[in-house]
Amino acid sequence: MPKNCNFIEKLREVGLRPTKQRIKMCEVLYNREKTFHFTINDLVKMISEKMNEKISLATVYNTVHAFEKKGYLKEISIDSHKSYFDTNTSAHHHFFDEDTHELIDCDESDIDKINIRKNITGKKINSVEVLVRVASDNQNQK
Amino acid sequence: MPKNCNFIEKLREVGLRPTKQRIKMCEVLYNREKTFHFTINDLVKMISEKMNEKISLATVYNTVHAFEKKGYLKEISIDSHKSYFDTNTSAHHHFFDEDTHELIDCDESDIDKINIRKNITGKKINSVEVLVRVASDNQNQK
């Protein structure tokens, strides 16, 4: 998946102009072994480090939302005060470490399939996601 | 549970001074048949309507957070741009209607018990919550 992917192609395919900012953002986001979670500020820092030039905060916001709309990114709600994004756009569950504020992906085998018995008339289910909040176990003093 | 509960007592018991603002807030929040979900702005409006006087936004924020700390309220994360609170403080799952932005409680029978197989060393599970996003089913045109 990584290597030196052709992000220009990828961007064109979905109708986004391959500007140097977007290509750089693609490299930061997708040119890696594993998917990851980030906040906008994380991303601005990562991009700025990889580029000599600065990147405008507005561009990062705009582009993240453009990517989100195209299905390249997914927004995760764990904290009502900050947006977390995920380069893993598949349906999956999360652990959230309340000590470190770190998000951890679950894979298929970690949580049994969720069985929903409730049905809301006229509505279809778009997603079913589990959030498991964890924190350090400070009751080891038996 | 409703009736004309003694909120003064309740507040005293946990060490909160029963000020008229807090008593009014208790009435708005708990003097009703069913639990409900709200945003800070919802709550400010509801309180203002029930009181002749205005209530300070800062007081609503402070008191909501005081209540949250005491376990009277629970914060729900569905949208990274706004805080939702819940007077149902028990562990429960939600449906979120993406059309109306309405939160709907699930009860025990709606979703089978979640079985978590993953374990993070040194961490204990604080909560396991499911969020089911629904939206209007616009594929009725067979």
Place this chain on the structure above:
DNA sequence: AATCTACATTATAATAATTCTAAACTATTG
């Protein structure tokens, strides 16, 4: 009941996250 004191409320300012604006820039098309 008058006084005291710690805690609360308030209006307002400050901060933080996000979005908007409008001018300058650039990728693509012809």
Place this chain on the structure above:
DNA sequence: CAATAGTTTAGAATTATTATAATGTAGATT
């Protein structure tokens, strides 16, 4: 290369939330 539509940018605006500091009040002490 010019024209054009889409993009980036700095900075202003907006929104949600938190901090500040003066004023008010509940509950205790006299």
